[in-house]
């Protein structure tokens with residue numbers, strides 16, 4: 314970003330530095346006191362992860378990696394939705410080239426977030442199904458506001474979570490819990506998620522969730538940053554390497570699967586159900 318633009322933004326935000334506003338789908342704000350970056354998703358109405366939001370997320374993660382932030386907190390500008398997961402419109406009756414770019418970008422964004430060298434935490438201030446849960450479980454810590462739901466509900470849509478979605482989930486939950494929840498496509502309430510360990514803490518508001526994420530990141534203040542990040546990377550290396558090695562096959566598998574007539578039919582019915590529900594409200 315141009316230095317002059319950064320400077321004018323610095324002047325505007327008293328103690329927080331807005332590091333990126335070039336795109337409207339994500340913003341990065343670095344707190345001058347803590348040095349921690351808050352990455353906010355802003356794609357109304359539900360932060361559906363389409364190609365452009367995924368691109369912005371990836372470039373915002375890269376920006377945080379590059380600006381020496383002490384940590385990254387992922388959250389949403391919506392008051393009720395963290396992220397509704399993948400934008401189903403990207404997968405339903407897809408454009409041939411765009412769906413390839415979409416899935417490739419999802420892979421890249423996951424590799425960047427799950428493999429991030431800075432401490433990461435999610436302030437889950439709303440519902441977080443499927444791809445939303447993928448983002449949250451790719452972070453190292455999760456704080457969630459009550460009365461929302463989180464989980465990998467793919468089987469409820471007649472689709473299958475790829476291995477790397479499972480890897481993020483398994484980095485948080487024991488295998489037995491993860492397998493059962495995935496097979497059921499189970500969505501956990503905030504309270505259930507806390508009980509099972511899918512989230513680490515609850516908070517009564519987004520602000521409190523962010524404070525708790527800041528406190529988590531603060532636990533690394535006296536730890537050597539290089540030693541911490543190399544340790545994290547060793548824990549995550551096998552999962553990251555597996556996707557790196559299989560990226561092309563993973564893409565082809567996704568394209569084959571998603572283009573099956575039965576899958577397309579299921580997605581169409583699911584979308585119709587969402588739209589009917591939205592009209593009733």
Ligand SMILES: CC/C=C\C/C=C\C/C=C\CC/C=C/CC(=O)SCCNC(=O)CCNC(=O)[C@H](O)C(C)(C)COP(=O)(O)OP(=O)(O)OC[C@H]1O[C@@H](n2cnc3c(N)ncnc32)[C@H](O)[C@@H]1OP(=O)(O)O
Nearest residue numbers: 361397398399400401440442443444472473567587588591
């Ligand atoms: C053998 C095979 C091996 C390997 C397989 C290989 C590949 C696997 C293939 C595929 C895997 C793909 C993985 C996908 C993961 C996903 O993320 S799929 C998306 C799942 N998401 C959901 O199910 C969430 C659905 N949405 C909701 O439940 C609610 O909308 C939500 C609780 C989030 C919010 O509720 P509310 O505030 O009441 O809002 P509305 O429901 O009224 O929604 C507002 C409008 O937004 C539209 N919308 C909602 N979610 C989505 C979405 N995910 N995508 C697109 N659009 C969405 C909704 O229709 C409303 O639109 P309208 O206003 O009517 O136009």
